[in-house]
Amino acid sequence: MEHQHATDEPVTAPGGGLVRVRLDIAYDGTALHGWARQPGLRTVQGELELALATVLRHDVDLTVAGRTDAGVHATGQVAHIDLPAELFAAHERRLLRRVRGVLPPDVAVTGARAVTADFDARFGALGRHYVYRLTDADAGPPPLRRADTVGWSRTLDAAAMALAAGLLLGQHDFAAYCRRREGATTIRTLLDLDVVRDGDLVEVRASADAFCHSMVRSLVGALIAVGEGRRPVGWPASLLELRQRANDVPVAPAGGLTLVRVDYPADAQLAARAQLTRARRDG
Template identity: 70%
Template sequence: MQYDGTGFHGWARQPAVRTVQEELERGLATVLRRDVDLTVAGRTDAGVHATGQVVHCDVPREVWAEQHAKLVRRLRGVLPPDVVVRSITEAHPEFDARFGALARHYAYRLTDDPAGPPPLRRTDTVAWPRRLDAAAMDLAAGLLLGEHDFAAYCKRREGATTIRTLLRLSVSRMAEDAGVEVVRIDASADAFCHSMVRSLVGGLIAVGEGRRPLDWPAGLLQRTGRASEVPVAPAHGLTLIAVDYPPDAGLAARAGVTRARRGG
């Protein structure tokens, strides 16, 4: 599924604020004529977007048989325009959108063009006021790869581990619409803890501006708590673009391993 996070208080249902989960569960309940409880691959924060989010829910076999062929079209008629379900399929009985995932992939976009982002990209591209050295940022990013305790880059949650395996962190500068240059940070990991991607981007930006040396972001991995000097980059530059899963035969084993590591 896809959503523009601009008007949402994040994914997870919360009282008195608008969330993606609430909108999607309401839409499904309207179409299916029964309440559903969604499990999501990645709980995005307020203002964060998604083009490749994955969710699952359980419905009775007879309801699925009746509704599945027309479900995408019917959801389009009841969901708000900033939420789109692109496809729906029957999953393996052991599938779990959260615990079965092998990797999540995010992209962060910003531009240091003096004019800012193109008008049609203003909701997913951050206007940065200073020139950035993308090559230096990319070198610093490479030093963060692998399995580490990313406590310095996470907002700790009670009982949750901050050990993650960072599979990809790369920075590139590219020319897009009307020649506007965009600095894009691609991040992939087995999972990300709260605010981790945006904090990593904030650390790399400090290198790109020349305020910190190349090895500074990696040096913070020695910390056992959140590094207050690492800024959290603005939410609207971040998009969840894809989630990877193992073949059906490996779903149960993957979910078991993830539950053990994350403490449920």
């Protein structure tokens, strides 16, 4: 999913002729081994940095809003890079077209623009928004949506799932739903968790200030257990009392999850937001 940065991703301070560039990114994660570059494996970061370096003839190092796991998709991912101002000015007008010609078809840069130096794709974000798509249709997902929609063999009670989801909202320690990372907090503010049925399609829409490793897919897995009738409505919320990963929480398949949007404050509030977020992560 849906976890945050490791320390190998840069937190840079632009200056000395550099300009900060925001990149809007989309990808089909089916054949990709997540966001973070890994030797010998195709990843979103690896493909993007190679393509940008090829076009710009300049090394790049991306800072992303939130890493995604292998198989997870994005339509609204955000990253930033710092480039020499003259270099970006020379390529800005045709950058998207040139990068498209180098990138593989499952990764795209949909926007590239200069932003204020206070913009930080990681620490400046106010919220991340994900959608998880399931279908309990006997025929499975429609062929054109097979990459981002998981076929489920049992009929799901979306109304029960929605009731269970509402009990999880707010600030909690979501340790039961996260894969523990040394020194990382599992306290998160879940802003929205909706379950909506449209015919045979069930969508779980999740929004938070940030998500820890595997949190969205674990929340969906717990809600599915309720939807199948295997667990009562109050079970997912009862796990918030735990201070470690709950072994009986299933992790939903990666292919149904898509990062659809990342929110940022107005420019005048970016520096304060980044400072606050860093303090929370370090605390």
